[in-house]
Amino acid sequence: MAPIPPAPQAGDDSHQQLLDQLDLTLMPRPFRNPHWKPSQRRNKNIKQIIGEASRKEASVLVTQNNSGSSTPHPQSSANATGSVTPLPGSAQVQTNITQAAQNLSTMVLERNLQASLSSGPIATYTNIESAPSLHPAHQKHYCDITGLPAPYTDPKSRLRYHNAEVFQVVRSLPQSAAEKYLEARGAHVVLK
Amino acid sequence: MTIRSAQYINHSSSADNSDIRLSPKPPPRVWNSIEPPFKGYQSPPLGGYVQSSKKTAVVIDNGASLLRAGWSFDKSPRVAFPATVARYRDRKINRTVSYVGYNAYADATTRGQIRNAFEPGTSIVGNWDVMEGLLDYTFASLGITAEDGGVGRPIVMTEPVANLGYSRKTMTELLFECYSAPSISFGIDSLFSYRFNKGRHGLVVSSSHTATHLIPVLDSKPVLSSATRLNWGGFHGADYLLKLLKLKYPTFPGKLTEYQTEDMVRSHCYISQDYDREIASFLDWSGLEDRDHVIQYPFTEQVIIEKSEEELARIAERKREGGRRLQEQAAKMRLEKLVRKEQTLEYYKSLQEQLANQTKKEIKRLLDEDEFKDEAQLERTIQDLEKSIRKARNKDVGGPENIEEVEPSYPLLDIADENLDEAGLKEKRHQRLMKSGYEARVRAKVEKELEKARIAEQERQDNERRETDIDSWLEERRAARLTLLQRIKERDRLKADLGNRKSLASQIRMKTLANLASDQPGKKRRRGGDDDNFGANDDDWGVYRTVATGEHSDDEEEEDLGAGLKGVEAQLLKYDPSFNENNTLEAQSDWTQSLVHAFLRGPRPFDPESQQEAHQIHLNVERIRVPEVVFQPSIAGLDQAGIVEIAAGVINHGLAKQHDQISVLGDIFLTGGNTLFTGFDERLKRELRAALPIEAPIKLRKAKDPILDAWRGAAQWAAGAESNQRFVTREDYQEKGSEYMKEHNLGNATAA
Incomplete structure (x- = not known):
């Protein structure tokens, strides 16, 4: 253990020199990206992080429930009744692409959900915490x-x-x- | 670092008496408190960067206690420093400065500004500005010069089990955006350590700085779904000890800091093999010297100027001399007075003689000259003078005092007023006064005698009662003793209560003060009219006793109670066979009998005057109480199961197949700094044996280096071929985003 440096005295700048030697801001740091601008609000505590994560998860579930897979597509029902005449080719293709994209994202989400359900619980920061003891001796x-x-x-x-x-x-x-x-x-x- | 071995302490017999306790003991073994961990300027390790190529990874064990970093070809980390940064604006030089790791402990100013990268008590980064400072310092210390505007080397970093998505994402962004890393990979520290110790199937028990994790590993693959965390590590132990010590010594003059308690936990604590038995007898007298560790904090002894023998003698002599001179002066003055008085007496006597054969007129003239009214007055004056001269002589010469007071005669009292002239009437009045005074004195004397007789009679009766009916007498005495004790206690409590402004006692006192001070008398007084008859009743004056709280406010009472108790106890000692020396209050408040004394001050007497002893911390019960929390988290109020229960749960419920359970039990692997306590592995093994089926084969081993093996494992893995495809490259990051990761056998799994 190094001895505590003597208290700095007036007129004696050896302590200041030592501090300068230790100062990170005076060290060359060429490996840093000079344009790096971190987000102002990147410091979050665990409660905030977990809260945000669970909100996000909840909203994903909600969008899944309202997704096309659970409600019939208006286009197809209209087609079935025949009350609306199908539009000519180009428009048809366009709706099909948006529809497909929508279905794809839903499918991916559902797939993920299924995967997570089938492979058992995933270890998350909160659920790996050990439970309260049930042992009476404790x-x-x-x-x-x-x-x-x-x-x-x-x-x-x-x-x-x-x-x-x-x-x-x-x-x-x-x-x-x-x-x-x-x-x-x-x-x-x-x-x- | 000395970790003392665990000792079994037998129940001490209650027979050890205070003679043994008082016998002088060898001076205690004393440890000094540690200084801030400042290491001075350290030049960065050389050569690493030159040896490295684009394939060599920078390996960073991002631990909450120490960040360790080095190159993947190193045998052990090149740099290691605490995850702290002191960053502030120095007004003297007018720029922002930042000191990283040990440098942050350079002086009091920097120490005051220390911030930790991690959220206290967890291994989750909470302050990314500090984290950035740590990484800057790491890369700078490793001597990295920018080749392509970034670190230019792959980075392998450890992260906690089941790291939060946000933390990983932010770290990934930081490494790619700020340091332009070509590729990065994350892994779990305890799994790296297990890999380094060549484990394949086993249960990794990692108790580190911020948490204790248990991870079953099957065929080199972690079963993360049954990994379990106990929120207790070295940090919490140090924090708990700090709390305990602050409560144990609430008025400790030194400054207790976390790095000091951390060191105390490391150097003095050990895991007890049989906690309940050992703690119950930990403060027993026998062997307490060995169990009690004394930590000495720096102190300045108060300088007491020792006067030499000779000097003391001279001072005493001077004092005596002064006294003598005063005495002499007083004696001289007395003598002068005496002489003067004698002269006066002489004169008056001669005057009296002169008067003897003179005419009435002449007498009158002579008396008037000396301002006497009549002969009687002259006579009285002469008598008085004679008396006072006699008294003074006696005092100086030391002769016997004239004790017997002769009853004066009062001849005039029997004569009727009509038969007396003016002077006679006056004389009669005087005689009457004299008579009543004399009678009062006689009455007082008789009363005194009577009182004496009454006390003697009481004592006699008391003795008689004792002889005839000892039981009820003793009962009475015991009751009296208890009442006295109660009163003493009450008084002490009142005294203590008055220190607290919110207590009932002080509130009542304040009310009394306000009442006394108020100009408008309270209701009670108003009802009684303007007449304030304060003081008519003797109890009224008691108000001043309740108001005064100073040092000597109730000295009288104290003396009374103490003396009374002593008297009763002396009687009990004499006559009560069941009451012995040890039962007296004095003996009970004797420090050698006190458990609290043993707890606070160890087995030696405590001198409150000594600065040295006031600056000492005694670690005794804490030595096993603090590390025990891993086994019984409820001790520190942690509502989680202990490590043994978790391990049993992980094995019994976390693994479905029987042969998996058995293969895991065959290799229980301990790693992390918090497992370094003496007796940790033995205790864990013993308790696991009790918690698991009898046929289960339990094998337990420790990492070769529980602290550094995580880094070594990471370096080994990074240097090997296994890791090649496990890095997230810059292209991956740009294409798939900051939450993209690649799973491997030593890292976390993708969250949903």
Whole structure:
């Protein structure tokens, strides 16, 4: 471990020189694309990312439900009744292309959905999290203050404690400290 | 780095008495707190870029604790630094500066600006500006000079299991757009480590900085659908220890930081083989010296100027001298006074003699001269003088004091007023006064005697009761003791409560103060009219006791309670066979008996004056409490199953075929920095054995280097032929977009 550099003194710029040596902005970085302009809003936290992903997924499902595969195509029904005369060749081809494209995207989506359903659940960041323990032996109680086994709980602060001596400590704790002890165990009250 | 071996601690007998406890102990083993991890200027490793060709990949293990990077032909990473950047505008030199990795710890200013690339506690990049800084520094340190305006080398990078689509997309864009990488590939760090350790079928247990993952691998192919993550890693352990220590020492004068607790977890914690048994006796007295680790933080000892013996003697002498001089002066003054008084007495006596045979008129004249009214007054004056002279003499010479007060006679009191002249009446009045004064004194004396007799009688009765009916007597004493204890406790609580502004006690106090201070008297007083009869009742003055909170506000009471308790305890000690020395309050508040003392201060006495001891942290229970969370996440409030339950679940439910289960059990592979605790593998094996069918063959092994093997595996893979078709090229990116990826056996699968 390197020793802490001495505090910078007035008139002594050795520390500033060291800092300059360490400064990334002064290092040559020719490998960077000079025209690279990152998006201003690229920093997102996990909650945002997951939220956006699930919204996107939901909207895809909605469009699939409303897609042509589930409702009869107006063109074909019109043709069947014969109330509308088919248009001459060129227009016919054009509608067929848009129709085909629409059907294709639907087909791809449906295919993907099927694939995902058939091959079992896909590992996603959220669903690989392990579930809460169901093992009864894992619900042991330990003293919040000392970590020793805790047969008692203080009904006032809800802290678990080991013996009478620790109880005195518990009772002498200010409210904020008791709350922090609970927080370390994840049992604190969260106001939303 | 010393990781002490786990020890089995036997239940200590309760027989160890305080003699052993008080016996001097060897000085504690002390570890110093660590300094910020600044390494000074380090010149970049040379030569790598020159050796590399367009085929050699830059391998980056993008870990949340350390980013490690090197070339695919390297044996180990060339650079490794924390994923931190301190970027800010320096006002002195008026430009933006940024320091990466260890450089960010250069001084207090840079340390204050540190930002982490990853979202705290996860391996997901949350701050892409910092990530960009890290990559800049990586490529700069590797000495990459732009050949075609970019890094010009393929990039292999690790990513978390089931990485989020957005993160991968943004990273891909960054690498292709900003650094113009020709091709990139992502893989999972623990799978690289497993490949490097030549595993084919097995269960990869990777406990790293931000999370613990379990991934079954069949025929070198990960079964990602049954991979499981436990949100606990080295970061969380350090964070948990920091929380615990801040609660343990709420007034700690030093600064506790995360890199320090991280180091404490690494150096002092170990996995207990039998947690419940070991923790229950962890604070027992026997062997606590070994279990209790002391971390010393820097401190400055308060300088107490030690005076030499000689100097002290001189000061004492000077003091004595001063006292003597004062005494002498006082004695001299007293003597002078005495002499003066004697002279006066002499004069008055001669005057009296003169008066003896003079005419009345002459007497009157002489008396008037000396401003006496009559002879009686002269007589009294002489008497008074004689008395005071006698007193003064006694004081100086130390003779016996004239104790017995002779009852004066009051002859005039019996004579009727009519028979007295003016002077006689006056004299009578005086005598009456004298008489009542004397009588009052006598009465007081009698009362005192009576009181003494009453106390003696009470004691006698008490003794008698004790002798006749010891049980009820003892019962009474015990009750008295409890009441006293209760009162002491109440007082202490009140004292503590007054410190808290919101407590009932302080609120009542504030109300009293406001009432006392208000010009308009409260309702109660108004009802009683204008007359404020405050003080008529003695209890009224108690208000000042409730108002005063200073140091000496209730000294009196304290003395009283303490003395009373001592008296009762002494009696109990004497007569109650079931009450012994250990039961007294003093013994109970003795530190050698205190569990909390052992927890906070270890097995040695604590001197609150010592700066050295005030700057010490004692790690005892925490040494096994913190790493235990991987096995019992509920300890730290994590609502997830422990590592053993997960492993059993992955094997039993994640793998359908029996022979797959067996082949996976044959190779349980531990990797990641959080598995480095002593006893981790033993404990895991033991608990797995308990959780799995008896016939299951369990084999467990550790990565050769649980920390670096992920990078080595990635480098090996990148250098080999297997990876050739697994890179996403620039053309792929331009044609298929930023979310396009190629699956391979060491990476994540495409999301739907």
